[in-house]
Amino acid sequence: MARVVESDSVSGGSDVLLSLDSIRESLIRQEDTIVFTLIERANFPLNSPAFEESLCLDSGNSSSLPEFFVREIETLQAKIGRYEDPEENPFFLDNIPPSVYPTHKYPPVLHPKALSVNINKRIWDTYFKEMLPLFVKPGDDGKYASTAASDLACLQAISRRIHFGKFVAEVKFRDAPQDYEPAIRAKDTEALMKLLTFEKVEEMVKKRVQKKAETFGQEVKCSSGEESERKYKVDPLLVSRIYGEWLIPLTKIVEVEYLLRRLD
Amino acid sequence: MARVVESDSVSGGSDVLLSLDSIRESLIRQEDTIVFTLIERANFPLNSPAFEESLCLDSGNSSSLPEFFVREIETLQAKIGRYEDPEENPFFLDNIPPSVYPTHKYPPVLHPKALSVNINKRIWDTYFKEMLPLFVKPGDDGKYASTAASDLACLQAISRRIHFGKFVAEVKFRDAPQDYEPAIRAKDTEALMKLLTFEKVEEMVKKRVQKKAETFGQEVKCSSGEESERKYKVDPLLVSRIYGEWLIPLTKIVEVEYLLRRLD
Numbered sequence: 001m002a003r004v005v006e007s008d009s010v011s012g013g014s015d016v017l018l019s020l021d022s023i024r025e026s027l028i029r030q031e032d033t034i035v036f037t038l039i040e041r042a043n044f045p046l047n048s049p050a051f052e053e054s055l056c057l058d059s060g061n062s063s064s065l066p067e068f069f070v071r072e073i074e075t076l077q078a079k080i081g082r083y084e085d086p087e088e089n090p091f092f093l094d095n096i097p098p099s100v101y102p103t104h105k106y107p108p109v110l111h112p113k114a115l116s117v118n119i120n121k122r123i124w125d126t127y128f129k130e131m132l133p134l135f136v137k138p139g140d141d142g143k144y145a146s147t148a149a150s151d152l153a154c155l156q157a158i159s160r161r162i163h164f165g166k167f168v169a170e171v172k173f174r175d176a177p178q179d180y181e182p183a184i185r186a187k188d189t190e191a192l193m194k195l196l197t198f199e200k201v202e203e204m205v206k207k208r209v210q211k212k213a214e215t216f217g218q219e220v221k222c223s224s225g226e227e228s229e230r231k232y233k234v235d236p237l238l239v240s241r242i243y244g245e246w247l248i249p250l251t252k253i254v255e256v257e258y259l260l261r262r263l264d
Numbered sequence: 265m266a267r268v269v270e271s272d273s274v275s276g277g278s279d280v281l282l283s284l285d286s287i288r289e290s291l292i293r294q295e296d297t298i299v300f301t302l303i304e305r306a307n308f309p310l311n312s313p314a315f316e317e318s319l320c321l322d323s324g325n326s327s328s329l330p331e332f333f334v335r336e337i338e339t340l341q342a343k344i345g346r347y348e349d350p351e352e353n354p355f356f357l358d359n360i361p362p363s364v365y366p367t368h369k370y371p372p373v374l375h376p377k378a379l380s381v382n383i384n385k386r387i388w389d390t391y392f393k394e395m396l397p398l399f400v401k402p403g404d405d406g407k408y409a410s411t412a413a414s415d416l417a418c419l420q421a422i423s424r425r426i427h428f429g430k431f432v433a434e435v436k437f438r439d440a441p442q443d444y445e446p447a448i449r450a451k452d453t454e455a456l457m458k459l460l461t462f463e464k465v466e467e468m469v470k471k472r473v474q475k476k477a478e479t480f481g482q483e484v485k486c487s488s489g490e491e492s493e494r495k496y497k498v499d500p501l502l503v504s505r506i507y508g509e510w511l512i513p514l515t516k517i518v519e520v521e522y523l524l525r526r527l528d
Contacts, residue, residue: 029307032484032497036300043293055365065365069344076336080329082409101319101329104406142368145346153417208486220296220479222472233296 018109020171023164028208030161035212037154038135038242039233044147045139051128066128067092069148070155086110089163091120091155110166113264117166117257119250123159126246127151134242135234161247165254172196172255173262184263192256202248206240213239282373284435287428292472294425299476301418302399302506303497308411309403315392330392331356333412334419350374353427355384355419374430377528381430381521383514387423390510391415398506399498425511429518436460436519437526448527456520466512470504477503 050065057063063071071092074082081103082088083096090096132151172195173180183191213236314329321327327335335356338346345367346352347360354360396415436459437444447455477500 033304033307036304036480040297040300043297050365053366057364065344068364069340072340072343073337076333076340077409077413079336080333080409080412082413085407085409088410100321100332101314101408102317104408106406142370143349144365144368145341145344145349146352148344149341149346204486208484211486212484215482215484216300216480218479220472220476222468222475 018167018171020168020175023167023171027161027164030157030164031205031209031212032216034154034157034161034247035209035216035234035239037150037157038239039213039217041132041147041150041154042136042234044143044150045137045141046132047140047142047144047147048138049140050144050147065144066148066151070152073152086115086166087160087164088156089118089120089159091124091159110170111258111262111264114258114261115166117163117254117261119162119254119257120159123162123250124155126250127155127158131242131246135238158247162250163254165251166258168251169196169255169258169262173259180259181263184259187260189256189260192259193252196252196255202244205248206244209243210236210240282431282435284432284439287431287435291425291428294421294428295469295473295476296480298418298421298425298511299473299480299498299503301414301421302503303477303481305396305411305414305418306400306498308407308414309401309405310396311404311406311408311411312402313404314408314411329408330412330415334416337416350379350430351424351428352420353382353384353423355388355423374434375522375526375528378522378525379430381427381518381525383426383518383521384423387426387514388419390514391419391422395506395510399502422511426514427518429515430522432515433460433519433522433526437523444523445527448523451524453520453524456523457516460516460519466508469512470508473507474500474504 052064054062054064055068057068074090074093075097077083078090078093078097079100081099081101083090083093084099084103084106086106086109128151179195180192182188183195213234214232217233217236219231219233316328318326318328319332321332338354338357339361341347342354342357342361343364345363345365347354347357348363348367348370350370350373392415443459444456446452447459477498478496481497481500483495483497
């Protein structure tokens with residue numbers, strides 16, 4: 001049970017490896033994952049009957065299908081060590097069951113008093129109420145189980161991205177504690193938000209994810225002569241908007257929340 | 265519990281909708297999913313310690329991490345109705361637990377004596393022993409839970425594609441029963457395989473998935489001036505080979521198995 005594996009991954013790495021560059025590289029790679037999951041989710045219509053009907057379960061709780069599914073999956077994923085990875089944050093688990101299998105020991109990178117920042121409740125609501133109806137057709141094809149698996153993939157990819165704000169904040173803080181400490185001590189959220197905002201970078205991210213949605217969401221035809229049709233599985237402008245309206249702002253909220261506890 | 269939803273999807277659709285065109289369209293769309301999942305899996309190294317270590321579980325069974333995970337996920341997915349969809353075939357469940365939530369009623373399309381064809385045991389072995397080491401780097405980054413989730417996504421996408429052979433066989437049989445019946449009655453596997461093989465189509469599929477791997481696996485850069493680097497996340501030739509060596513032949517094996525039981 002006690003096998004320990006030395007890490008060489010970005011976030012689990014030693015301090016030397018925790019650089020803004022390596023974090024940025026991971027965030028860029030995560031964009032691909034997010035675009036893939038959105039494209040995959042767009043295969044199915046909204047399938048809202050799955051959210052609307054709550055059933056009373058054996059546990060005595062009442063739960064919609066996606067909530068039941070995600071809660072149970074998280075319990076199962078905890079049993080194989082998912083939440084020992086500081087990049088992963090559960091949506092529902094208050095008490096994380098221990099892993100059944102030997103797990104990787106992640107060296108501590110985040111500040112112990114700040115690492116528990118978790119805004120998944122907000123991400124859940126934003127995803128189902130605001131994002132999903134934007135890029136998914138209305139309708140009901142009955143494929144609730146596949147839809148729930150697809151929602152889970154989107155939610156986990158988006159949550160990982162947004163909570164990566166903790167690593168971003170940690171690195172930025174370590175690089176220039178003197179810039180952040182006064183605002184943290186004054187609990188000046190606005191000043192922190194300003195310190196963390198780089199509009200040019202945000203614009204670049206929005207442009208890049210738009211281009212990724214164009215590239216990954218196109219219909220690829222077989223023969224080289226045949227031009228790929230410019231019909232996208234998810235509107236690239238919507239992907240850019242999803243980043244601009246929710247993913248980037250929520251990441252910064254995680255950064256601020258983290259910094260506010262960074263000196264505790 | 266008895267809410268029934270009328271289907272308008274390809275495989276769940278009425279006979280009128282079960283055409284070779286609609287099946288082909290679904291298979292083409294599934295290529296995107298498969299290429300996405302392979303690219304995502306290539307984010308992680310092999311992480312073979314997760315397969316090699318088997319633990320004795322509460323159930324008394326001994327199981328490796330991926331097997332434990334997939335088995336438990338399948339039980340959970342059955343509870344939300346996944347396996348009532350004739351496109352989905354479990355890897356481990358012998359007895360499929362009933363769904364807790366109301367499910368979609370799929371009109372019967374496949375022949376009742378032939379719909380249970382399931383070659384997932386073979387797909388499992390092929391995936392872990394032959395395919396995975398081809399496109400994934402050796403190594404161990406400790407991210408076993410994320411790797412298992414990624415393996416599951418690959419396995420389910422590949423299994424769905426291969427078992428789509430049942431729908432292909434059903435449509436081909438209905439289109440020309442007189443061509444198939446003598447070989448079925450003679451249990452002439454070789455003759456059936458010949459009837460089902462169209463080398464030109466297979467070559468086209470292999471070319472198309474190669475192009476998809478080039479398109480979806482490239483590094484997309486931000487600015488339009490900057491050329492996208494021709495460095496792929498998964499070697500496009502390998503994706504073509506995965507189709508040519510395993511996905512296409514295994515789909516045909518499902519077709520033959522299905523046809524052999526089609527007159528029962």
